[in-house]
Amino acid sequence: MESYPRVIVGTDGSPDATAAVSLGARVASSLGVPLTILVAYDGDSGRDREWAEGIATAAATLAKGGGATDVTSNPAAGEPDDVLLGAAEENPEALLIVGSSGLTKATGRLFGSTSNKLAHHSLADVLYARDPLPHAWNFVGLATDGSDTSVKAVRRGLILARALKAKPRLITAAKNEEAGAETLAEVAAKIGELPDGVELQREVIPNSDADSALTGKAWKWELLVIGNRGMSGPARLLGSVANKVTHGAESNLLLVNTSRG
Structure with missing residues (x-):
């Protein structure tokens, strides 16, 4: 099974961002990959380099306490969205983890929060963390409509299910159980053989409004794992499924960039 070669976490010390650090440590430790922590600073509102260094040091300590062993923490000059989008551009195969603050708020979408900008422009997959994190990771919901792009999202979601030791559940919304079961069977066949001990559960939500x-x-x-099809261009303006779910789902969310391989 494929994996992410690196985990990158952006934090400003806020509760959701701190949850992102904890989650990043868990994923990096489980996958056995390096963890990079980025703290952006611009000197405004007291957020200078000294502030960033303090946040970065605290985040690195938290990450190491959470099991991550290869941890780098870097203060970076610039706006948070520019710093993180730049990191995603340099490391498109990495997993980028940030707090979800601003993602579901109308003001965040209107004025452009960092989480919102990443949703529409990041070349890397983005995992949005919410505080508090679950006490136990039981299920990872892998959303699919049967398309090839959604299959890509499912495959990457399986990486997170493995890292979190959670049960992967393939889910689809359909007009009825029969139609949904057919879609899930087709997707399961495209995914192919899973590692020993991994069982892909299936769930149909009888609702044609995905x-x-x-x-x-x-x-x-x-x-919840979804692909980012429709997160940019006219589809975004018209309200794609991915766009509505990203800004409406009250859960930890992995938004997979399905435009890359």
């Missing part, structure tokens, strides 16, 4: 189905059931999964 975005409301997923946002309404997001509480069932500790982590």
Whole structure:
């Protein structure tokens, strides 16, 4: 099974961002990959280099306490969205983890929060963490509509399910159980053989309105995984399923960039 070669976490010391550090440490430790912690500073509102160094040091300590062994923490001059988008551009195969603050708020979407900008422009997959993190990671919901892009998202979601030792559950919204079961069977066949001991559960949500189905059931999964198709261009303006779920689901969320291999 494929894996992420590196985990990158952006933090400013806020509760959701601190949750991102803890989650990043867990994923990096489980996958056995390096963890990079980035803290952006610009000198405004007291957020100077000294502030960033303090946040970075505290985050690195938290990450090491969470099991990560190869940890680098870097203060970086610049706006947070520019710093993190730059890191994603340099490391498109990495997993980028940030707090979800601003993602589901209308003001964040209107004025452009960092989490919102990453959702629409990051070349790397973005995992949005929420404070508090779950006490136990039971299920990872792998959303699919049967398309090839959603299959890519499912495959990467399986990486996180393995890292979190959670049960992967393939989910789809359909007009009825029969149609949904057919879609899930086709996707399972495309995924192929899974590692020993991994069982891909299946769930059909009988609702042809995929975005409301997923946002309404997001509480069932500790982590929801979707592809980013429709997160940019006209589809974004018209309200794609991915866009609505990203900004509406009240859960930890992995947004997979399906435009790369």
